Each structure stands twice: as C-alpha cells, then as structure tokens.
Amino acid sequence: MTTPRVLFLCTHNSARSQMAEAFLRAMAGDRFEAQSAGTEKTAVHPLAIRAMAERGIDISGHTSKVYDGLMAEPWDYVITVCDDANERCPIFPGATRRLHWSFEDPSRAGGDEETRLAAFRRVRDQVEAKLTGWLATLSGR
Numbered sequence: 001m002t003t004p005r006v007l008f009l010c011t012h013n014s015a016r017s018q019m020a021e022a023f024l025r026a027m028a029g030d031r032f033e034a035q036s037a038g039t040e041k042t043a044v045h046p047l048a049i050r051a052m053a054e055r056g057i058d059i060s061g062h063t064s065k066v067y068d069g070l071m072a073e074p075w076d077y078v079i080t081v082c083d084d085a086n087e088r089c090p091i092f093p094g095a096t097r098r099l100h101w102s103f104e105d106p107s108r109a110g111g112d113e114e115t116r117l118a119a120f121r122r123v124r125d126q127v128e129a130k131l132t133g134w135l136a137t138l139s140g141r
Contacts, residue, residue, distance in 0.1 A: 004076040013038030015048040
C-alpha cells in the first residue's frame, strides 16, 4: 500500500499551507506524505516560523513553492487553505480528493508585532484543530 500524498495550497505558501504541511508531518508523518505550495511564490513568514516553534515544530528551513511543478504529480488530497487559492486552483489531474478549509490570512493582521503574532497563533491553532479532526475522521474509516 502506498502512502497517501497530501498537497496544501494557499496564495503565498508563507503561513497557512506551511503550517498545515508541518502539522501533518508532526501528527501523522508515518501515514502521509505532505507538501505545500502557493499560487504565488514568496517566503515563509517569520511570524509563522515563531508561532510553529512555540509548538515545537521548526519550519525555518521550509521554502515557498508554487504549485505549477506539482500539477502532474499524483495527489490523494489537494487541500486549499484559503479562499483565493480555492478560487484560483486549477484542476489537478492526479488528485483523488479536493477539500477546502478556509482560514484567515494572518499576514494581513495589523498592529504591533505582538498583535500580529496573536493572529498567527490563532490561525495556527485553527489549522491544528482542523487537521486533528480530519485525521480522526480518516482513522474511523
């Protein structure tokens, strides 16, 4: 049996999709192959790195990628984690299941650094909860 492959997509591949990829690897890396990409390439946001480090997960070595080079690969799940990526996401010929989980963009938060970090923490916690629930439903099958 092959390991199911999961691709998380968001606009910039700087926070939400990076967090989802890292959490899936931490929670069930022995059961899934996880990757992330964006509709545009930027950089992993420093506050996403900090928020994940608080959970003991180091994403400082992650890089932002665009999905173009991944479209021809076989994916068991393609999961969009922002509304923009969901709307702009093309058809992935090798994708078995397409899911959409809408999370706010923490990089749009204003205010001082602590206020912005709080937005990243909130989204981090939402991503973690969503993945925990999703994994529970899969193991119930």
